[in-house]
Amino acid sequence: GENVEQHPSTLSVQEGDSAVIKCTYSDSASNYFPWYKQELGKRPQLIIDIRSNVGEKKDQRIAVTLNKTAKHFSLHITETQPEDSAVYFCAASIRNSGYSTLTFGKGTMLLVSP
Amino acid sequence: DAMVIQNPRYQVTQFGKPVTLSCSQTLNHNVMYWYQQKSSQAPKLLFHYYDKDFNNEADTPDNFQSRRPNTSFCFLDIRSPGLGDAAMYLCATRGGGEETQYFGPGTRLLVL
Numbered sequence: 386g387e388n389v390e391q392h393p394s395t396l397s398v399q400e401g402d403s404a405v406i407k408c409t410y411s412d413s414a415s416n417y418f419p420w421y422k423q424e425l426g427k428r429p430q431l432i433i434d435i436r437s438n439v440g441e442k443k444d445q446r447i448a449v450t451l452n453k454t455a456k457h458f459s460l461h462i463t464e465t466q467p468e469d470s471a472v473y474f475c476a477a478s479i480r481n482s483g484y485s486t487l488t489f490g491k492g493t494m495l496l497v498s499p
Numbered sequence: 500d501a502m503v504i505q506n507p508r509y510q511v512t513q514f515g516k517p518v519t520l521s522c523s524q525t526l527n528h529n530v531m532y533w534y535q536q537k538s539s540q541a542p543k544l545l546f547h548y549y550d551k552d553f554n555n556e557a558d559t560p561d562n563f564q565s566r567r568p569n570t571s572f573c574f575l576d577i578r579s580p581g582l583g584d585a586a587m588y589l590c591a592t593r594g595g596g597e598e599t600q601y602f603g604p605g606t607r608l609l610v611l
Contacts, residue, residue, distance in 0.1 A: 417598040428589065428602040429542065436598075474541055478598060484549055485598060486532070489541035 387412040389477050391490025399498055404465050406493045408475035409457040415477040418451060418458045419487070424471045432473075433460070465497045502526050503603035505590050511609045512580050520575040520606045522590030530593040531573040532600065533565060537586045548573065549595070577608075585610045 388411040398404050410418075416437035421429035435442045435449045435458065442449050446465075451458040462469055472494050476487040504523045512518040522531065529550050534542035546555045548567045562584070564576040577584055590603040 419599065421602075426607075428604050430602070431599055434599065480598065484554070485530070485593065486544055486547060487600060491541050492539075 387415060387477055387479065387488040389475060389488050389490040391475050391493060393493060394491065395494045395496070397496045397498065398465050400465060400467060402465055404460075404462045404469070404495055404497075406460045406473055406475070406495070407457060408459070408477075408490050409455075410477040410488075411456065412477070412479065413453075413456060414479050416480060417478045417485070418449070419476050419478075420447075420449060420460050421474045421476065422471045423474065423492075429474060462495075465495075467497050467499050470495055470497045503590060503592055503601050505588075505603040505606050507606060508604060509607050509609070511611060512577075513611050514582065515579045518577050518580055518608065520577075520588050520608070522573045522575075522603055523571050524590075524592045524603075525571070526592055526594070526601065527570060528592035528601075529570065529595045531567060532591040532593070533563075533573070533575050534589040534591065535584075535586045536589055536605070542589055545575070580608070580610045582610050584608065 391408045419434035422432045423429045433449050435451050446463045448461040472492045474492045475490040478485050478487045506521050532547040533545045536542045545559045566574045587605045587607050589605045591600040593600045
């Protein structure tokens, strides 16, 4: 089955700096890659996603890049703010006849210091 | 308005006493998932329904069962909770033609 590795496990940055979280996946058939943000005690919330036919996607301060050949994708957050502090999960999935399950990375705890 | 609702938000049960967690959705999505999330870990898929078609993950313990009586509702039954089953239980839904999963707020289960 699919295996998703995520690095780093923790990331501390100063407010205003950029943060980068990287993930690799094992199954070349994976074609959908979402990123979820989870604040303490709350639900995971989708912040951005990318499909395999796209190399990069941006939404304000957040961007995701995908390298299908190398089977890795990355989350980039620019101009970080204290409210960006949370755990971020990458995931990968394969669409197969409408059945689709997410394989999550282990998460990255991002701490943005004022 | 809440789209994926989970009740209760907090559940305390005794070791070995059956417990049922519920999930409902207003999105009319045909796929529903149950995840278990322990502290500082990623959500772990237990099972999912595609319409009425039930799909169990290979490593989901037999102690965990699920029911989906209609499109809107899905239940997680833990027949004999152990201390190791204390966790956050997340329900998620997905429309059949989409990839995005929408998570409910979760039920935090405590086993005494």
